[in-house]
Amino acid sequence: MKRFILSxxxxxxxxxxxxxxxxxxxxxxxxxxxxNGIFGTYDRAQLLxxxxxxxxxxxxxxxxxxxxxxxxxxxxxxxxxxxAIAANYTVEGDVDSFGDPTTxxxxxxxxxxSPFPNDEAARASNGGALPIxxxxxxxxxxxxxxxxxxxIGLGYEENAEPGPTGLYHNPYMAGGYIAMPPPLFDDxxxxxxxxxxxxxxxxxxxxxxxMWAAEPKLEARKAIGLKxxxxxxxxxxxxxxxxxxxxxxxxx
Amino acid sequence: MQAxxxxxxxxxxxxxxxxxxxxxxxxxxxxAPRNLNYAWNFGSLAGLALVLQIVTGIVLAMHYTxxxxxxxxxxxxxxxxxxxxxLLRYMHANGASFFFIVVYLHxxxxxxxxxxxxxxxxxxxxxxxxxxxxxxxxxxxxxxxxGQMSFWGATVITNLFSAIPLIGEPIVQWLWGGFAVxxxxxxxxxxxxxxxxxxxxxxxxxxxxALHHKKSNNPLxxxxxxxxxxxxxxxxxxxxxxxxxxxxxxxxAIFLFYAPNYMGHPDNYIPADPLVTPAHIVPExxxxxxxxxxxxxxxxxxxxxxMGASIFILFxxxxxxxxRIRSATFRPVFKWFFWLLMIDLVVLGFCGxxxxxxxxxxxxQVATVYYFLHFLILLPxxxxxxxxxxxxxxxxxxxxxx
Numbered sequence: 001m002k003r004f005i006l007s008x009x010x011x012x013x014x015x016x017x018x019x020x021x022x023x024x025x026x027x028x029x030x031x032x033x034x035x036n037g038i039f040g041t042y043d044r045a046q047l048l049x050x051x052x053x054x055x056x057x058x059x060x061x062x063x064x065x066x067x068x069x070x071x072x073x074x075x076x077x078x079x080x081x082x083x084a085i086a087a088n089y090t091v092e093g094d095v096d097s098f099g100d101p102t103t104x105x106x107x108x109x110x111x112x113x114s115p116f117p118n119d120e121a122a123r124a125s126n127g128g129a130l131p132i133x134x135x136x137x138x139x140x141x142x143x144x145x146x147x148x149x150x151x152i153g154l155g156y157e158e159n160a161e162p163g164p165t166g167l168y169h170n171p172y173m174a175g176g177y178i179a180m181p182p183p184l185f186d187d188x189x190x191x192x193x194x195x196x197x198x199x200x201x202x203x204x205x206x207x208x209x210x211m212w213a214a215e216p217k218l219e220a221r222k223a224i225g226l227k228x229x230x231x232x233x234x235x236x237x238x239x240x241x242x243x244x245x246x247x248x249x250x251x252x
Numbered sequence: 253m254q255a256x257x258x259x260x261x262x263x264x265x266x267x268x269x270x271x272x273x274x275x276x277x278x279x280x281x282x283x284a285p286r287n288l289n290y291a292w293n294f295g296s297l298a299g300l301a302l303v304l305q306i307v308t309g310i311v312l313a314m315h316y317t318x319x320x321x322x323x324x325x326x327x328x329x330x331x332x333x334x335x336x337x338x339l340l341r342y343m344h345a346n347g348a349s350f351f352f353i354v355v356y357l358h359x360x361x362x363x364x365x366x367x368x369x370x371x372x373x374x375x376x377x378x379x380x381x382x383x384x385x386x387x388x389x390x391x392x393x394x395x396x397x398x399g400q401m402s403f404w405g406a407t408v409i410t411n412l413f414s415a416i417p418l419i420g421e422p423i424v425q426w427l428w429g430g431f432a433v434x435x436x437x438x439x440x441x442x443x444x445x446x447x448x449x450x451x452x453x454x455x456x457x458x459x460x461x462a463l464h465h466k467k468s469n470n471p472l473x474x475x476x477x478x479x480x481x482x483x484x485x486x487x488x489x490x491x492x493x494x495x496x497x498x499x500x501x502x503x504x505a506i507f508l509f510y511a512p513n514y515m516g517h518p519d520n521y522i523p524a525d526p527l528v529t530p531a532h533i534v535p536e537x538x539x540x541x542x543x544x545x546x547x548x549x550x551x552x553x554x555x556x557x558x559m560g561a562s563i564f565i566l567f568x569x570x571x572x573x574x575x576r577i578r579s580a581t582f583r584p585v586f587k588w589f590f591w592l593l594m595i596d597l598v599v600l601g602f603c604g605x606x607x608x609x610x611x612x613x614x615x616x617q618v619a620t621v622y623y624f625l626h627f628l629i630l631l632p633x634x635x636x637x638x639x640x641x642x643x644x645x646x647x648x649x650x651x652x653x654x
Contacts, residue, residue, distance in 0.1 A: 232502045
């Protein structure tokens with residue numbers, strides 16, 4: 001009987017594992033992220049550095065439409081710092097009294113806007129390629145943050161030149177070629193905490209930041225999960241003891 | 253319960269609407285075979301999973317917007333801005349997978365112990381109807397987030413109906429509500445995804461009615477001889493089911509809190525784009541064996557018919573299995589073929605997960621042929637030629653003697 005259940009369970013769990021088989025791209029090396037594991041949490045200092053990389057480099061082409069400025073308070077910024085960051089961005093306002101469209105400074109309740117007014121404008125400025133919104137990129141790609149880190153931190157050749165099609169070789173991209181020019185070079189941003197801004201450092205920090213952007217409730221999820229599972233273990237243990245006691249006098 | 257019924261008011265009420273004596277009859281005193289093992293826990297677990305899906309689903313529907321331009325955003329709003337929205341959505345998404353896990357185990361138990369045989373054929377049929385309804389519900393639910401896999405999964409599956417000669421195209425357009433998968437499709441899928449779970453509840457009631465009418469099968473697969481074969485459902489099986497539910501919830505919580513996207517597909521975090529086809533369109537894991545059968549046949553109509561037949565053949569199982577012995581415990585040959593069938597299904601699952609190229613194509617064809625061979629040829633032959641081991645006289649006898 002035990003064997004019956006175990007074998008069936010083993011068979012059932014083998015199947016989903018293969019659904020994740022990657023395509024023809026190179027598998028990114030595994031990075032040890034602070035948010036891995038049961039007790040994993042985001043490294044606030046790393047997220048702030050990642051935010052600096054996003055704002056200094058990625059935001060030139062990529063939006064972050066599901067992240068509101070006020071969400072940044074969760075990674076350690078004060079209300080005033082959030083207001084100051086939002087003020088750097090312009091968003092669409094209401095129509096004015098003449099019925100004409102207006103723009104205004106972004107407020108904490110606004111999301112990071114795309115740098116382009118629409119997809120066509122974005123394509124026109126990027127040789128036909130559309131820079132994706134980065135809010136969910138850490139979840140919409142196999143290997144998530146490892147993939148981002150490898151793609152922008154390890155994948156480009158030194159002094160990479162685009163090929164005849166305007167694409168850059170990058171083994172971590174599906175198909176091996178990517179339209180995005182190498183985004184990072186040493187000292188592309190100046191970190192507020194004085195950390196040396198190497199390509200490796202920046203690609204790691206921004207990958208962690210994008211993981212937070214995609215899964216902002218990760219810490220709450222793991223913390224609640226631990227309590228729930230501990231509670232269930234005790235409850236299930238009690239059920240088992242009761243079951244043993246109740247069945248003790250029943251021949252079965 | 254008896255003490256409760258001694259109360260004057262309750263007795264008066266129960267005499268006019270016998271809810272309490274009904275509960276007593278069906279959930280407490282209800283006689284269950286004394287020898288049920290843990291494989292009999294999966295029925296109550298499936299019921300638990302259904303309740304979890306309905307409760308989380310109703311709350312999700314309060315926050316979700318079924319519109320092609322807003323569905324994806326509204327799901328992200330649930331994940332980020334709705335209080336514990338992430339918990340609800342991850343429960344619902346992983347709950348669907350766990351519902352299928354326990355239902356597949358429940359069906360496997362029925363196959364192993366011959367629970368589909370007389371006098372439980374109608375009980376078995378109702379279970380298959382529930383499975384079909386679950387499949388439709390899960391498929392339409394997967395479309396609702398309106399990600400890339402939602403959109404392309406919907407396109408691939410609805411297009412299957414175009415294989416029907418003559419009326420195929422009009423049927424597909426009727427399903428879509430247009431000339432492509434679009435907002436009309438999303439709206440009707442949302443409506444049906446809300447409706448079907450309650451239809452499932454209705455069929456579950458019939459399933460339980462049929463069960464309580466003919467009583468549970470048991471690991472020995474023999475008929476009951478008298479009251480000594482039974483014990484009351486409460487407290488013996490209520491506590492055993494509670495323990496099983498605890499184990500189920502622990503496994504569920506591990507996925508829910510620590511690997512909530514493990515059983516999903518990353519592409520579904522990309523908003524639906526009718527102009528960009530994903531490299532590999534893969535259904536959710538619980539459809540993979542059927543997907544493999546669909547693709548194993550080089551002809552579209554043939555593939556659709558084979559996939560449909562793979563489930564409908566199960567309706568004929570009570571007559572395809574010619575053995576009168578129910579439990580595999582007493583069927584030395586059948587037992588081996590049961591496990592071969594399980595391996596075959598896992599192989600089909602792998603075939604469905606991988607692109608239809610290279611050795612996966614012949615492998616899925618062999619596995620598909622074996623699947624039908626098992627039901628159409630092997631089962632009748634085994635029943636005729638197998639020499640079963642001697643059956644015990646009664647459920648109670650081997651137990652009480654030991």
